Amino acid sequence: AQKVTQAQTEISVVEKEDVTLDCVYETRDTTYYLFWYKQPPSGELVFLIRRNSFDEQNEISGRYSWNFQKSTSSFNFTITASQVVDSAVYFCALSENDYKLSFGAGTTVTVRA
Amino acid sequence: ETGVTQTPRHLVMGMTNKKSLKCEQHLGHNAMYWYKQSAKKPLELMFVYSLEERVENNSVPSRFSPECPNSSHLFLHLHTLQPEDSALYLCASSQDSGAWGETQYFGPGTRLLVL
Numbered sequence: 142a143q144k145v146t147q148a149q150t151e152i153s154v155v156e157k158e159d160v161t162l163d164c165v166y167e168t169r170d171t172t173y174y175l176f177w178y179k180q181p182p183s184g185e186l187v188f189l190i191r192r193n194s195f196d197e198q199n200e201i202s203g204r205y206s207w208n209f210q211k212s213t214s215s216f217n218f219t220i221t222a223s224q225v226v227d228s229a230v231y232f233c234a235l236s237e238n239d240y241k242l243s244f245g246a247g248t249t250v251t252v253r254a
Numbered sequence: 255e256t257g258v259t260q261t262p263r264h265l266v267m268g269m270t271n272k273k274s275l276k277c278e279q280h281l282g283h284n285a286m287y288w289y290k291q292s293a294k295k296p297l298e299l300m301f302v303y304s305l306e307e308r309v310e311n312n313s314v315p316s317r318f319s320p321e322c323p324n325s326s327h328l329f330l331h332l333h334t335l336q337p338e339d340s341a342l343y344l345c346a347s348s349q350d351s352g353a354w355g356e357t358q359y360f361g362p363g364t365r366l367l368v369l
Contacts, residue, residue: 174355184342186360193355232297236355240285240348241310244297 144168145235147245154223155253162218162248164233170194174236175216177207180247181229192216223252256280258361260345266367267335275330275364277345284350286328287358288320291342303328304350335368342366 146165154160166175177189190200192209200207204221220227230249234242258279267273279286288300302310303322317339319331328345342363348356 176357178360184344184363184365186344186346188357188359191355191357239354240302240356240358241299242297242358246296 143245144237144243145233145245147231147233147248149248150246151249151251153251153253156224157222158252160220160223160227160250160252162220162231162233162250164216164218164245166214166216166233166235168214168235168237170237173238175209176234176236176242177216177218178232178234179229180232186232189218220250223250225252225254228252258345258347258359260343260361260364262364263362264365264367266369267332268369269335269337271335272331272333274332275343275345275366277328277330277361279326279328279345279347279359279361281347281359283347283359284325285348285356286322286325287346287348288328288330289344289346289360291344291363293341297344301330332366335366337368340366340368 144167148163152160173194175192178186179189180186197209206219208217228251230247232247233245236242261276285304287302290298290300299312300314301320306322317334321329342365344363345361346358348358
């Protein structure tokens, strides 16, 4: 069964629009970690954030923000005032009780000038 | 150099060739990973090494042979591959594979095409 679901396959926006990427996860563990990675066309997965299950505070880093809701098992990611350089595939991942990461299928974001 | 580097970035090989992918991490980490990323599929974990010992071999065909001579270097030796092995091969490292929830840092990948 898929542990991480990213329901949006592709999102296309015009520059300066906000874009929110959904991530829903499934786990029976009470302690776990969630991650977001960005994969630009060059291929490298760039680490964006790690959040543990006990820290439900939302986080903001520049134009990026994350909304963690344990009640709905979601860890959504918002890019504010999107730019062309934000065009990439974004992956959400879950780590439950070891080093393994369960990745979602990814959401392709295209930002048009 | 910083982070995780991979060479070559692109590779085209025939099914009878033997080639090797190289990964090097400059982060002082103890664990290294090989992933395969095929089109339309989630990332697949192939191998994990911790302190140069293999701790995971995720049912990968024997035509893929990993080697970890030290904690900074990881190789993936390829021989008699199939066209379906064409994919992006990503290397990653983390401080320690035994620790839970470690952040993995990825290299740029090698885009492999098997003809």
